[in-house]
Amino acid sequence: MSAPDTTPNRALGCPVGRESGPVPLSGARFHTEPEQLYREMRQEHGPVLAVELAGGVPAWLVIGYNELHQVTSDPELFPRDVARWNQWPNIPEDWPLLPMVGRPMPSIYFTAGAEHRRHLRMVEPALEAVDPFGLRRVCEELADRLIDAFCGRGEAELVAEFAEPLPVLALGSVLGVAERDGPEFAWTMKTLCDGGPDAQQAYERFAEQMRNLVAEKKAHRGDDLVSRMMADPASFTDQEYALDLMAIMAAGYLPTADWLGNSVRLMLTDDRFASALGGGRHSIGQAMNEVLWEDTPTQILAGRWAARDTRLGSKVIRAGDMVLLGLAAANADPHVRQHLGEGVDPAHSGNSAHFAFSYGEYRCPFPAQQIAEIIARTGIEVLLDRLPDLDLALPPRNLSRRPSSFLRGMTSLPITFTPVRAVGG
Structure with a gap:
């Protein structure tokens, strides 16, 4: 293959190779065979490649482990500052991926530098003030209640009946959200993240829900995350509180639900984790760590925006170009596997140097990671304690994935088991 062409395509505002052009960031292979797809991308284009999002919107996708470390370690050169994007004149208001990419706004997720740190x-x-033991008790109670609803049937659809409701209810308890509002929160977040025709409508509804929550907590403080945020002595507007809560809830809900669902899928389809189904809790931790390496819920993360012209890998990145973080592809980079030594697989050795939570200044805050792990792991432990003979109700090849190139979770996970009594009577 000839050397890459880095001549800027001014119509797109992003350099693309003339021989093969940008790679469309869509299609069934992102859901059916992402490992092979990323392998082909790496062989054909290297660790950084030009891609095209829905509507012909250009971006760069970083799939090399070292290159992704370079991007996430340099917040000055690659800030998470969407206001720098050189494509804003070409982005329609109804672009379905806009809720995932974001707009310039005063949020923890869409600000950079000193403002982000504020x-x-x-x-x-x-x-950090969330009590991990209290959260675990809440998760155990919620998991038991959800399982009680289907445990007598001998079959269930685990995503809809357990993996998705548990995180939204658990996070709702952390934020002080009324339990009755959980299902609508779940719908809005799933719909906006999937990037379909209803994504913008779902985003507006999600924003309204968070504005209402802020107003409620301003009137009636409690022992919850929102009230603790408002007790901070720094001055924040109601809009800033609402936007930060949107970031917390959106980043916490679906990735946690998918972490739970993907871990159970692994346990049901991989013989190495069969012991987890017999109560071997060490295997649950192994399975959850392997999912973060091999089947991480957040496959691609938007994004970073180049502060100036630079080179990354063999490509020329122009000021204002959007850089997408290929978390899943970087985790699978053969260079990182070789660096650990012959025959050593980080996913199986307890190594946690994956990019599942990103890295650097804009990584997922550690206490948020801990909250996600408590919810997912508690849910799995209660599920396997209650229903130890879980089995898939259909062949693994027939399982379906979430319709998003950014997130990788199950749309359904039908299971069978021996019916048991409800613990709640």
């Missing part, structure tokens, strides 16, 4: 100083202590 939000982080308010949000992170509020997350």
Whole structure:
């Protein structure tokens, strides 16, 4: 293959190779065979490649482990500052991926530098104050209630009846959200993340839900995350609180639900984790760590925006170009596997140097990671304690994935088991 062409395509605002052009960031293979797809991308284009999002919107996708480490370790050169995007004149208001990419706004997720750190100083202590033991008790009670609803049938659809409701209810308890509002929160977040025709409508409804929550907590403080955020002595507007809560809830809900669902799928389809189904809790931790390496819920993360012209890998990145973080592809980079030594697989050795939570200044805050792990792991432990003979109700090849190139979760996970009594009577 000839050397890559880095001549800028001014119509797109992003350099693309003339021989093969940008790679469409869509299609069934992202759901059916992502490992092989990323392998082909790496062989054909290298660790950084030009891609095309829905509507012909250009971006760069970083799939090399070292290159992704370079991007996430340099917040000055690659800030998470969507206002720098050189494509704003070409982005229609109804672009379905806009809720995932974001707009310039005063949120912990869409600000950079000192402004980002100002939000982080308010949000992170509020997350740290969540009692892990109290959260685990809440998750155990919620898991038992959800399982009680189907345990007598001998069959269930695990995603719809357990993996998705548990995180939204658990996070709702952390934020002080009324339990009755959980299903609508779940719908809005799933719909906006899937990037379909209803994504914008779902985003507006999600924003309204969070504005209402802020107003409610301003009137009636409690022992919850929102009230603790408002107790911070720094000055934040109601809009900033609402936007930060949207970031917390959206980043916490579906990735946690998919972490739970993907882990159970692994346990049901991989003989190495059969012991987890017999109560071997060490295997649950192994399975969950392997999912973060091999089947991470967040496959692609938007994004970073180049502060100036630079080179990354063999490509020329122009100021204002969007850089997408290929978390799943970087985890599978053969170079990182070779670096660990012959025959050593980080996913199986307990190594946690994956990019599942990103890295650097804009990584997922550690207390948020801990909250996600408590919810997912508690749900799995209660499920396997209650229903130890779980089995898939259909062949693994027939399982379906979420319709998103950014997120990788199950749309359904039908299971069978021996019916048992409800613990709640």
